[in-house]
Amino acid sequence: MTIDRATLLSVPIFKGLRPSVLDRLAAIAELAEARQGTSLCKQGELPSWLHVVLDGQVTLSGEAPDGTNAVVEIVRPGGYFVLAAVLANLPYLMSAKTVTRSRLVLIQAAALRELAESEISVSQCLLRAAALDFRAMVRQVRDLKLRSTAQRLGCYLLALVEAPDARAAEVRLPFEKGLLAGRLGCRQENLSRAFASLRDFDVETRGAKVVLNDIPRLRAFALPDELSDTLEKGDPANQ
């Protein structure tokens, strides 16, 4: 399926590219659909495509040589993967799989590298995207090293709140709890324990709905970072 400028412009990382550059990008891109549970790329393989998610959800996970698996990231619409592997032409460090039926833009990896070598606006937009990707991972490393599971969960929930000054809010978990546990770097039973500890901070859970009755109290416990980036990407906790 061919792709049009408007679709590309709807992807945050491509905002600001000139129409002629968007056309060059469209010429090396195609639309794809994937059913739930489709493997899109595999750890250890060289990248053929930069994947951009238009609809749906995709997990990126790393596997240890003994087969243990960890969700590193969950990519949502507007997000992409795995830019660093595509740019450096190095094997994927993570495997990608659709969590739900998904619609994607696939951009040819080698052609994208060539385009970035000749078109500085593309090089620059990828540079900014790579910088923000790095910062998202730094946040995860800091989070894993500095915070308890309950605090990590608290920060995650707070990041889902849209109104910046709300004192209470109802949020919806964007994916099921098994995935959330992986994203937060804990086992599912520890996630349940973390939800239980957050009850002390007026957090109520009803399935995928979570009610934060006292946001200032939860903030005081979870201590979210004040520093957030602006470009919308897939995972709200990585802003």
Next chain:
Amino acid sequence: MTIDRATLLSVPIFKGLRPSVLDRLAAIAELAEARQGTSLCKQGELPSWLHVVLDGQVTLSGEAPDGTNAVVEIVRPGGYFVLAAVLANLPYLMSAKTVTRSRLVLIQAAALRELAESEISVSQCLLRAAALDFRAMVRQVRDLKLRSTAQRLGCYLLALVEAPDARAAEVRLPFEKGLLAGRLGCRQENLSRAFASLRDFDVETRGAKVVLNDIPRLRAFALPDELSDTLEKGDPANQ
């Protein structure tokens, strides 16, 4: 202090730049020396410089709002920090401090962004550096989510072995154990426990010297990743 092409070329990320581009880079760079314990940049501040380490060691650490501190990375000669903040002109997510007396190249952040906007070879080399930085952080996230502290320590020690096919080796810890604990994401007492567990895998510790008597056995326990990148950066465990 002014800086010459040869010094810039000794920095892995700048390899391959044309002499005329190196001169433009030199024009916005300067040499600096810093004593042990000098704060070089502070979390939350906007970046003024890209720092490149020529000699010495620098810790990058993140601080939670309650003052808890975690070493995210230790930058060694040839490494740099914090590229992503400089490129995106966003506040530092980490603070940097010298561990030892250090010699650095400081490159003006705004001028570097301008140079990257007009000179595609600079944009391209920064793009590759940013991609490798991202991959180093992905490795840490995977490591923290997939491996025990003893396994993480094992992987770290294995990454210090220079001969790829050695069956035994003696390595030197590049920094003191307090820092190593931070880098591995554990408390110092857990690091001691991890060293103790590795005795079962024929790992002997004598101060900063560590003897790996049976590398295949240690590998089978620690399960290091097979996927390593090529560009030399500061931290051997992030290759």
